[in-house]
Amino acid sequence: xxxxxxxxxxxxxxxxxxxxxxxxxxxxxxxxxxMTAAAGFASxxxxxxxxxxxxxxxxxxxxxxxxxxxPALDRHVxxxxxxxxxxxxxxxxxxxxxxxxxxxxxxxxxxxxxDGGSTVLMPDGGAWKPVASITQLPAGHAMTVSTxxxxxxxxxxxxxxxxxxxxxxxxxxxxxxxxxxxxxxCPCHQTAFGWTGKVLYYRLKTSPPNLPQIPSRxxxxxxxxxxx
Amino acid sequence: xxAVTELRLVGSPEPDDLRGAETAVYPDWEAVYEDNVxxxxxxxxxxxxxxxxxxxxxxxxxxxxxxxxxxxAPVHNVRAYLVKTARTxxxxxxRRHYAAQDAAAELQQVPPDALISPHNSAAAERAERxxxxxxxxxxxxxxxxxxxxxxxxxxxNELGVTESNARVLQFRALRKAxxxxxxxxx
Numbered sequence: 001x002x003x004x005x006x007x008x009x010x011x012x013x014x015x016x017x018x019x020x021x022x023x024x025x026x027x028x029x030x031x032x033x034x035m036t037a038a039a040g041f042a043s044x045x046x047x048x049x050x051x052x053x054x055x056x057x058x059x060x061x062x063x064x065x066x067x068x069x070x071p072a073l074d075r076h077v078x079x080x081x082x083x084x085x086x087x088x089x090x091x092x093x094x095x096x097x098x099x100x101x102x103x104x105x106x107x108x109x110x111x112x113x114x115d116g117g118s119t120v121l122m123p124d125g126g127a128w129k130p131v132a133s134i135t136q137l138p139a140g141h142a143m144t145v146s147t148x149x150x151x152x153x154x155x156x157x158x159x160x161x162x163x164x165x166x167x168x169x170x171x172x173x174x175x176x177x178x179x180x181x182x183x184x185x186c187p188c189h190q191t192a193f194g195w196t197g198k199v200l201y202y203r204l205k206t207s208p209p210n211l212p213q214i215p216s217r218x219x220x221x222x223x224x225x226x227x228x
Numbered sequence: 229x230x231a232v233t234e235l236r237l238v239g240s241p242e243p244d245d246l247r248g249a250e251t252a253v254y255p256d257w258e259a260v261y262e263d264n265v266x267x268x269x270x271x272x273x274x275x276x277x278x279x280x281x282x283x284x285x286x287x288x289x290x291x292x293x294x295x296x297x298x299x300x301a302p303v304h305n306v307r308a309y310l311v312k313t314a315r316t317x318x319x320x321x322x323r324r325h326y327a328a329q330d331a332a333a334e335l336q337q338v339p340p341d342a343l344i345s346p347h348n349s350a351a352a353e354r355a356e357r358x359x360x361x362x363x364x365x366x367x368x369x370x371x372x373x374x375x376x377x378x379x380x381x382x383x384x385n386e387l388g389v390t391e392s393n394a395r396v397l398q399f400r401a402l403r404k405a406x407x408x409x410x411x412x413x414x
Contacts, residue, residue: 004395004396005399006392006395006396006398006399006400007395009395009398009399009402010380010395010398010399013373013374013398013402014379014380015278016277016278017373017374017377019278019279020278020280021278021280021281022277022278022281024325024326025326026326026327027326027327027328029328029329030403031326032322032326032328033402033403033406033407034399034402034403034406035277035326035402036275036406037402037403037405037406038277038374038402039273039274039275039276039277039278040274040275040277040354040355040358040405041277041355041370041373041374041402041405042277042278042374043270043273043274043277043355044354044355044356044374044375045374045375048273049269049270049273049274049282050266050269050270051265051266051269051273051279051282051283051286052279055269055279055282055283056265056266056269058283058287059265059269059283059286059287059290060265062287062291063261063287063290063291063294066291066294067294147377228375228376
């Protein structure tokens with residue numbers, strides 16, 4: 001089987017789009033150029049370039065392990081200090097809540113603060129896209145779906161279907177549905193949102209914005225979202 | 229602005245220090261780590277495009293910095309050092325796994341202030357701008373693939389070409405995008 005550069009790069013792109021670590025191979029200069037551009041485009045998906053809490057946890061774990069192996073480093077940093085660090089690790093320069101930027105690009109002002117209402121994401125060039133079958137989402141449940149440029153959470157509240165962004169407006173961590181509590185938990189900073197996207201509580205000094213709502217509808221037995 | 233709010237949450241450095249970034253100092257590793265771990269992750273993610281590699285490379289950048297950095301040190305020095313380390317680590321990644329001899333040159337385009345840029349997370353906007361500069365057929369294949377998540381087969385159907393042609397089109401489109409300037413994607 002002969003592989004052309006276009007084939008190899010297509011495989012690389014497939015791996016990126018499926019969230020896999022790409023296979024390694026000896027690439028030409030042109031292929032590396034194309035793959036670097038592909039990496040940039042793959043990062044453009046909202047929230048794609050933000051680390052999960054699990055990833056931060058592992059990065060932190062590796063640094064802590066390195067400190068254990070190398071006591072000399074304690075001159076600069078104690079292990080305890082590094083451990084203490086972790087609770088607030090996902091911090092600072094990230095800023096820019098990715099979804100705020102999407103909202104801004106669509107000509108809407110970003111929502112400031114939890115009591116400031118909600119943004120509805122109505123992207124230009126969007127289309128209704130099926131994300132799940134209605135049978136997958138019984139009443140009283142919420143589920144995470146991924147489509148186009150959006151990670152969303154679809155909710156069935158007593159037969160009424162709605163959707164909000166699945167990304168925490170604070171630092172972009174992926175929210176986890178808590179069905180019995182009818183809420184969406186952020187694993188990073190003990191923040192929770194209601195099914196409508198409204199901030200329920202937060203352990204931050206200021207309230208994060210409410211979750212943007214995503215237009216949803218039921219078409220036949222499919223739940224559809226209006227997304228790019 | 230959001231920026232200031234977020235920084236206040238972290239506590240160090242204080243927003244006031246950042247306004248006078250010339251003089252702000254990281255007192256200890258804790259401050260360096262908190263302030264930069266996510267930024268470093270994003271910086272490398274945008275150049276490898278996947279979470280598994282980004283996690284390894286971000287850990288590597290921080291590890292190397294941890295071993296060599298002497299603190300306290302000015303914030304802008306530390307960030308410049310982190311970015312420089314990230315370049316080296318990325319060039320090494322492409323060299324080791326893809327036999328790329330000259331990836332270093334490409335990566336010189338990581339701007340020294342990459343970690344401070346307020347546009348750090350506006351990747352979507354930059355990608356959109358870059359797409360808008362491409363000829364129609366190039367733009368369409370990349371939109372279908374990267375924005376809509378189409379497979380090569382689906383994209384080929386949509387464009388009315390063979391799968392093999394779609395792969396070639398994608399390759400050419402990506403090279404053209406690279407030519408137009410990676411700086412749009414930094």
